[in-house]
Amino acid sequence: MTLADLDVFLDRERFTGSRAHNDSELRDVRQLRVRLRGIWESNEDEAVQLINSILRTARALPQLVKHDDWDYHLHATTPEAPLAERMAVEAAMALVDVVRTGELQRLRVCAGNGCRAVVLDSSRNRSRLYCNTGNCANREHVRAYRERRSQPEA
Known part of the structure; x- marks a missing residue:
């Protein structure tokens, strides 16, 4: 993945918030991919620990927000948080529901x-x-x- 690939992905997914547009940000996003992959390869208890670790590290505080042409939805970080942190929390919040509904398989x-x-x-x-x-x-x-x-x- 290159910075250009990341830009395309974020535009396609309509991901908002601040961007550094540098190699450090790209490295952090690449590391996040590895961290999230671990959830795919774990049992339920391990997945919960990994998800909670992401949320704890980011000091996630879910809030309802409405912006651009999106209706109300959850954000758990500020728009100014680093991109990889915002991506990690978004993924963790989605995975919370996967675990809660017993759909980890x-x-x-x-x-x-x-x-x-x-x-x-x-x-x-x-x-x-x-x-x-x-x-x-x-x-x-x-x-x-x-x-x-x-x-x-x-």
Whole structure:
């Protein structure tokens, strides 16, 4: 991920607040990705400890806010807080609900060959296996199709 990639991501997700636009901020966001990934790979008790650690470190104080063209929603940091801290708290607040509703099993790692992207399975039947960061599902389906086609007919 580059600074330009981060800019595109934040614009797409309509993430607001202050920005440093420097290598230090990018490094902090990269470290946050690693920290959040640990939640995907933990059991419930470990996930709760990691989430609470993020919220405690940021001294999160949830508040209802309304800005730009967004209706009321929760913020738990100030707009001036460092980007990685705001991102960490946003993720932790979302993950609180995942844990509270007993849906931690919806956090997975992509089943694509060689892919380590994380997946939040929001499908009704809890069957999503692949990320949406690449073409993992398509590659896997093509591979399976070619394998079936190469098998001699019985």
